[in-house]
Amino acid sequence: MKTSEIMAKLQAKYPGENEYLQAVQEVLESIEDVYNMHPEFEKAKIVERMVEPDRIFSFRVTWVDDMGEVQTNTGYRIQFNSAIGPYKGGLRFHKAVTPSMLKFLGFEQTFKNALTTLPMGGAKGGSDFDPKGKSNAEIMRFCQAFMAELWQCIGPDQDVPAGDVGVGGREIGYMYGMYKKLAREYNTGVLTGKGSTWGGSILRPEATGFGALYFVDHVLRTAGKDIAGKTIAVSGFGNVAWGACIKASQLGAKVVAISGPDGVCHIPAGITKEMIDYMLVMRASNRDKVEDMASRFPEQAKFIAGKKSWSIPVDIALPCAFQNELSEDDAKELKANGCWCCCEVSNMGCQPGAIHFFQHNGVLFAPGKAVNAGGVATSGLEMTQNAAHISWTADEVDSKLHQIMQSIHEQCVKFGTQPDGTIDYVKGANIAGFMKVAQAMLEQGII
Ligand code: GLU
16 A cells, blocks of 8 residues: 555544644655565555554543642553564653644654664653642642553563653652552663662753754754854753753854743843753743743843744754644744754654745754654663663763764665755654664564
């Protein structure tokens, strides 16, 4: 069956699962040519099997809030593909979480994890729990109730969750505590993103942002440019944006915008170390307001309500917040203001129209599954350290992360270089990931 027919069948089968269909469509468009060149993939129905999750767990999560009210949410774990290794991927706590969102994320994770060169399959999970405005005690009770169901689905050699939007070191701590109590297993390798004194890898919190900037650096060098002195707009102010701001500043670039659901903070002279540190305070407050940065640093940062980071003139745009956060209109505004490079750090951060516009108007573009793979790659390094009962130094982890990002860039160049010499990073990442997973599935038979 042609990839377009497979897509049409999925659209009919899962109407309304928009994020999932969007993610699959992008991959199928990229791989069409190589798929047609491999009749053995078609015979084994590799694509039909790859687009369906292996299994989906869905469960009720009931907890009690600070007012004594009983609250109920839905929890999920989607084990998408285990061709390359045990299921691996984060947990997202956000009010908009649906099975469609987690299916898109699990599908993306399968390709991303294959790109890291480490043996990890793809998974994703989470809940429609909204952390905004919740107290620390409420977060703890929710995490414990969530793990009371999840623990039976996971294990160090089976499925290893980590953080994502709404889930950071604090949440991983509460979940690990409950896992230990229920499973009576003391193997820290069951979750990644742990605290550094109890099995967490040094640099895991920074890794997504650091890896992204290493990748951006490679993209720029390959295009004959230098990152030093360039202006950057980042979206969000969570863990990923935080790591990106640190590494961008270290590489000599200037981050002039961060944003939140309430608007954007314009920082004309560039973000400072104090401001980057304050992002952690803002995240821990659960207020979800970037205006707090302008209130704390009124001299340096100007808050503009209702605007996105993409309204600020910059050289480089780095979406670091949520899927589809950058629209075609945003892409046009960025380009009109002089932007010439956009690298997705959030998963599927750009809408298809935006990607199309960038690619046809000379703006360097790279997709999230390549750019942000440093996070899960460092989770893979955390699993290795846990399995060997050792811990590496920051320099050791950083140099391994650097090597992995370089290898991902090389894979994109290998599979994405076009006849005119330009590099299509979307094609490159999708084909490289697909070939690896498809080959492994083929070799493991019809299961
Ligand atoms: N949630 C992150 C991602 O989208 C990290 C997953 C992990 O470390 O397992 O890749």
